Amino acid sequence: MILIYTENWDGKFKKLTYELVSYGSELAKQLNTNVVALSIGMVEDAELKTLGKYGASKVISINNDKLNTFDTQTYSTIISQIAERESANTIIIANNNIGKAISPRLSAKLKAGLVSGVENLPTSIAPFTVQKKVFTGKAYANIVIKSDIKILTLFQNSFGIIEADKDIEIENYNPADINLGTTVLETHKAGGKLLLGDAEIVVSGGRGMKTAENWKPIEELAELLGAGTACSRPVSDEGWRPHDEHVGQTGKIIAPNLYFAFGISGAIQHLGGVSSSKCIVAVNTDKDAPIFEAANYGLIGDARTILPEMIAAITKLKNS
Amino acid sequence: MNILVCLSHVPDTTTKVKFVDGKELNKTGVQWIINPWDELALTRALELKEGSGRKIKKVTVVNVGPKTTEPTIRKALAIGADNAIRINKEPLDAFSVANEILEVINKGDYQLIFTGIESSDYNSNSVGGILADLVGINSVSAVSGVDFENDSFKIKREIDGGYELVNVVLPAVLTVQKGIAINPRIPAMRGIMMAKRKPLQVVEPCNVEPLLEYVGYEMPKAKAACKYVETANELIDLLHNEAKVI
Incomplete structure (x- = not known):
């Protein structure tokens, strides 16, 4: 059995x-x-x-x-x-x-x-x-x-x-005597946020996004696609994004159907966390960035200018 | 009160792994490090000891490995561990490794035992939980913070969509992950000098049979080359019509 x-x-x-x-x-x-x-x-x-x-x-x-x-x-x-x-x-x-x-x-x-x-x-x-x-x-x-x-x-x-x-x-079934060794003092839970592991599409940003303020279009794109948001390690280390969004070897390991990497160079530790994704899309200014070796689709350019164009293209697609 | 930190000796995370005839890791040219989560655990254990007003007496590190792991263990001593134990055996699987560490715990007096949530080589997430069960004590997994307040440990554990703060009946095993310490502590020159004189005890194994056998290794299949596009419109069109993912 x-x-x-x-x-x-x-x-x-x-x-x-x-x-x-x-x-x-x-x-x-x-x-x-x-x-x-x-x-x-x-x-x-x-x-x-x-x-x-x-x-x-x-x-x-x-x-x-x-x-x-x-x-x-x-x-x-x-x-x-x-x-x-x-x-x-x-x-x-x-x-x-x-x-x-x-x-x-x-x-x-x-x-x-x-x-x-x-x-x-x-x-x-x-x-x-x-x-x-x-x-x-x-x-x-x-x-x-x-x-x-x-x-x-x-x-x-x-x-x-x-x-x-x-x-x-x-x-x-009723189990016999239950003796708990753990006592929960406090629970902190953000309601409503899509869990990264459950997300079929993940939109992720790296150091190439330059500042925390530049995350707005990433969040907008994620919302449009019903996707989760993630980031690379330097971004969570800088405090631009919360630690629970860090994907990579020492963060979360995910396997969504579609993974967008905006401004992520693709260090080996990052790829370890996302390489099981079924489709990887990379947008990066550096044509030699290792992320392109892992990607299925690549666009060489500045993620900050490409993102609004992608949002417009998806909005158009959704309305057609 | 004493803390035990279990250390795994692993290839540096940037290593391009290769295998000999698909049977075992090719160790040529590999740089070895303390498993990243274990290094964070050690850092936090030392911080707890230093902030405890001498209530935490000793931080001991233990490793199951042959003599070649000693530089890694010495590094842990240089970072600040008080003493080290090496169980003289090539690790075979999580169950047999945990059984070796069980002996150390039975002979010692540890209230907290730290293990990394996984090792960066075999990624099993296993030793900590198996160990806790063999000893017959509590365990908390996905621990991203520990504080020592009023003689008890307040533990932060990650749950889906957030975290909990918990108390646990001691002794206990905590399997720790990112967040437990901000950055690993780096050995200072003084620490490196002192490490040479710190005790590193070698004990012989009890040789419990493993439950798993690693019979071979394969590299992932080469993936198709990246398809480059010029515009956002072109990209979205391909994702919709070709990859069919949006």
Whole structure:
């Protein structure tokens, strides 16, 4: 059985959730088994049932107020209990903040080999071999998981979603005594902002934008496209943009369908964070900038003058 | 109170990686550094110690690696760590590495254990969480800040769209990321001289079997050459009609 931990955001699932279930369902075909989802938190039955559309045959739902606090020890204990009860041989989790916190603890509890950040199905089932990026995107490693139970975290927006209508059963489960080791003192959350990992289009700026004030057209273009905004490391170091917008080796690693790099030279550390993007567009005054080697489309010119022209061209396209 | 910082010895982030027969990293000409997140963790650990009014006594660094990692460990001592432990073993996977560090924690007295959220070579995000679970203590992931106030640690962790400030029952493992310190501390001449005299203890491994085997490496497929355009209109037209991404 393949167990998938399906995180929710205010009671709702995301494309990322369905991507995980789709991945699990495709893997289940290879392993000739079924897919069970595990949801922790208050999620309505109608929402839980949507997991069936992507191939889950059962969802185990745990709803307990104490679990509103994310405590890695508690969450991983519950998931490992369910994995043992259901005899899971593969566990799939998102490679996001929550997944990165839980998956290694599960690996220790279940003596299960963990490969984080996979993008594709295993290349072989026996031996169980998966591929993942290493050296921050500079190479791929082929890794054999030798343990009976395997844990994979899936890189967001790498696999896509596949519909597979299944009847889905909902089971409610109450975990035994919950002892939280973490106390949340304060929560700070900006509402409404599109998360970079969820964004299918990302508009990003670098030092070539010259000043923080010049970000207005980047934000305008992003809004027009329903895109997220990002930046290179020097820009967040200068304080022109918040740190959570920094994409690159030491910042966020993203894989949108379309990535715009305005005034970004494309240092190797930056490319490590964006090279999985399906389409990269670079606008830079320096024709020798390394970003053009990574780009699908390039325009040599000043991003500050090109941006308004692009906004006009997209507005025209949208109105046509 | 003592802090342990786990260090990974990794190729410099600008290294153009190559492999020998697709089986192992070609180490020729590679410059080695402290994993960037571990270096930030060490910097913050030292700042916490210095600001603690002697309540934090010692910052120890630990590395699992052969003798060739010692210059990297010495650098950590030069930056300011009080002492170092090297577990004499080539790291094979996160599970076996965490099991080696477990022994160090069981024999020591550490209230906080820092690991970088990942290493810049294998990008596994694994050692910190596995270690916490093996020891049986709490862990907080995606930590971007720690303060020591009134004898307790206030931890800032990143969540989707923002952050939380949390307390955690100690001892605990914190896996840290960007933000934990602004810039890594650079060793001063005095630190480099002192580092030579600081204790670097070498311990033999317990050799727990790894769960993973890295069987080979491949380079990413070469991508098509960049298509250059002259105008914004031309670019938008191609993105719409050719790439079909807008």
